[in-house]
Amino acid sequence: MSNTARTIMLVDDHAVVREGYRAMLQKQPGLSVVAEASDGVEAYRLYKETGPDLVIMDLSMPGIGGIEAIRRLRQWDKRAKILVFTMHQNAAFAVQAIRAGASGYVTKTSPPETLVHAVMDALSGKIAISPDIDHELALSHLAGESAAADLLTAREFEVLRMLLAEKTTDEIAEALHLSPKTVANLHSLIKDKLGVGTDIELVRLALRQGILTQVDLGER
Amino acid sequence: MSNTARTIMLVDDHAVVREGYRAMLQKQPGLSVVAEASDGVEAYRLYKETGPDLVIMDLSMPGIGGIEAIRRLRQWDKRAKILVFTMHQNAAFAVQAIRAGASGYVTKTSPPETLVHAVMDALSGKIAISPDIDHELALSHLAGESAAADLLTAREFEVLRMLLAEKTTDEIAEALHLSPKTVANLHSLIKDKLGVGTDIELVRLALRQGILTQVDLGER
DNA sequence: CCACCGTCGTGAAATTTTCCCGGCAGCGGC
DNA sequence: GCCGCTGCCGGGAAAATTTCACGACGGTGG
Numbered sequence: 001m002s003n004t005a006r007t008i009m010l011v012d013d014h015a016v017v018r019e020g021y022r023a024m025l026q027k028q029p030g031l032s033v034v035a036e037a038s039d040g041v042e043a044y045r046l047y048k049e050t051g052p053d054l055v056i057m058d059l060s061m062p063g064i065g066g067i068e069a070i071r072r073l074r075q076w077d078k079r080a081k082i083l084v085f086t087m088h089q090n091a092a093f094a095v096q097a098i099r100a101g102a103s104g105y106v107t108k109t110s111p112p113e114t115l116v117h118a119v120m121d122a123l124s125g126k127i128a129i130s131p132d133i134d135h136e137l138a139l140s141h142l143a144g145e146s147a148a149a150d151l152l153t154a155r156e157f158e159v160l161r162m163l164l165a166e167k168t169t170d171e172i173a174e175a176l177h178l179s180p181k182t183v184a185n186l187h188s189l190i191k192d193k194l195g196v197g198t199d200i201e202l203v204r205l206a207l208r209q210g211i212l213t214q215v216d217l218g219e220r
Numbered sequence: 221m222s223n224t225a226r227t228i229m230l231v232d233d234h235a236v237v238r239e240g241y242r243a244m245l246q247k248q249p250g251l252s253v254v255a256e257a258s259d260g261v262e263a264y265r266l267y268k269e270t271g272p273d274l275v276i277m278d279l280s281m282p283g284i285g286g287i288e289a290i291r292r293l294r295q296w297d298k299r300a301k302i303l304v305f306t307m308h309q310n311a312a313f314a315v316q317a318i319r320a321g322a323s324g325y326v327t328k329t330s331p332p333e334t335l336v337h338a339v340m341d342a343l344s345g346k347i348a349i350s351p352d353i354d355h356e357l358a359l360s361h362l363a364g365e366s367a368a369a370d371l372l373t374a375r376e377f378e379v380l381r382m383l384l385a386e387k388t389t390d391e392i393a394e395a396l397h398l399s400p401k402t403v404a405n406l407h408s409l410i411k412d413k414l415g416v417g418t419d420i421e422l423v424r425l426a427l428r429q430g431i432l433t434q435v436d437l438g439e440r
Numbered sequence: 441c442c443a444c445c446g447t448c449g450t451g452a453a454a455t456t457t458t459c460c461c462g463g464c465a466g467c468g469g470c
Numbered sequence: 471g472c473c474g475c476t477g478c479c480g481g482g483a484a485a486a487t488t489t490c491a492c493g494a495c496g497g498t499g500g
Contacts, residue, residue: 014237014240014307014328014329015240015328015329015330015331015332016237016240016241016244016305016328016335017234017236017240017328018240019240019243019244019332020237020239020240020241020243021239021240022243023239023242023243024236024239060307085236087234087307108237109233109234109235110235111235112235112236112239115236153445153447154446155446155447155448156446167417167418167421178447178448178449179448179449181449181450182447182448184487184488184489185448185488185489185490186448187488188488188489191488192489197387197388198387198388198419199418199419199420199423200383200422201387203420203424373476373477374477376477376478389456398479398480399479399480399481401479401480401481402480404456404457404458405457405458405459405480406479407457408457408458408459412458
């Protein structure tokens with residue numbers, strides 16, 4: 001193993017968090033932060049420029065989100081190592097991140113040692129998942145709550161996304177060139193497949209599963 | 221003015237963020253971090269113990285949320301200075317925080333200088349609002365979007381909260397000792413008053429206004 | 441070829457949403 | 471007291487919707 005420092009890039013839209021990373025990683029010998037980005041596109045640019053050994057990335061960011069950023073980085077460099085470090089204690093997000101090519105998923109509530117361990121694991125090629133997410137994953141399995149994306153057909157998922165984003169049944173019908181009646185049928189079928197009774201439950205489920213994110217909704 | 225260091229307590233459930241605060245504040249002479257808490261009740265306990273000059277507090281925390289924590293701190297010490305530092309770029313939250321007794325509201329996306337300035341302002345008794353929230357406030361005024369809590373009567377608000385939390389109309393009716401018919405009428409009236417057409421829009425509005433928070437929903 | 445699945449739509453029944461209504465209680469003004 | 475106003479509670483009926491059963495069509499795979 002080389003004894004030069006391993007290089008790290010930080011990606012987080014909150015300056016205070018990046019400061020925190022630095023403070024925590026500085027204590028660790030053999031690590032060196034070589035770049036910082038505050039959003040996905042900047043991360044992409046800086047990765048190509050500096051080619052760090054590891055990227056530590058948040059998920060919730062302006063512009064392209066973290067998941068999409070991971071995907072693009074891995075497309076550019078198939079061997080990029082990306083450790084997700086996020087506030088979302090949510091198994092669905094973790095699954096999405098790993099599928100997109102992340103090497104690990106650690107929540108921000110974890111103690112500093114967990115992050116350091118995960119960094120080491122990721123650098124040595126292991127996949128690191130923080131314990132709370134392991135627990136989450138186990139829970140959602142036990143609850144039999146499969147991912148909505150798997151239960152629904154492509155068409156149904158499309159309608160679901162529009163239901164959550166757009167407004168009325170009629171608007172969706174027009175956008176998708178369907179009869180309003182069909183949209184209503186789909187809407188009903190979706191709720192049935194997902195096992196929810198009301199639209200409100202539907203939104204909550206979508207939030208949990210990361211189909212809808214907070215930024216899509218309220219927070220302008 | 222005394223030339224002893226001003227004391228600060230940090231409240232945030234993410235260890236990495238607390239590290240970030242420290243790193244940013246350390247560069248500033250005359251400030252000293254004397255306590256750290258990771259949730260509302262711990263903050264309350266430590267405040268009584270250490271009596272800091274200023275509290276820097278996040279809003280989204282496990283257990284009692286930040287707003288409630290502010291309220292309790294101010295109840296214990298009417299002159300407590302509390303600076304909210306949060307990821308929520310949301311005017312409704314800012315209004316709630318200030319009403320609860322906060323001395324300022326700064327978002328985590330702000331550059332470090334903004335935090336430092338806000339700390340100084342808060343220490344000298346001024347109320348500091350970060351520019352993006354000012355802008356948000358102006359926007360929501362222009363949009364004529366008044367707070368839901370002001371538009372609705374107490375009863376209506378009660379039903380709204382239950383609609384967002386509970387399940388069916390019938391369950392709410394029973395919990396509130398009302399006829400299902402009345403709940404349905406209220407439900408309709410609420411949507412009318414709030415100017416939304418569908419339940420999904422209702423949830424989104426509630427999220428924006430901070431009536432519902434993410435922790436109430438999905439993220440278990 | 442045939443069975444199966446996803447897609448799209450119709451029709452009709454069941455349910456919900458909406459709108460309009462009246463009664464009742466509290467509250468301030470005259 | 472009396473009046474007007476507002477909030478609260480529900481009934482009734484029309485309108486819209488959700489739900490369910492059903493059929494058609496194209497693709498896919500055994």
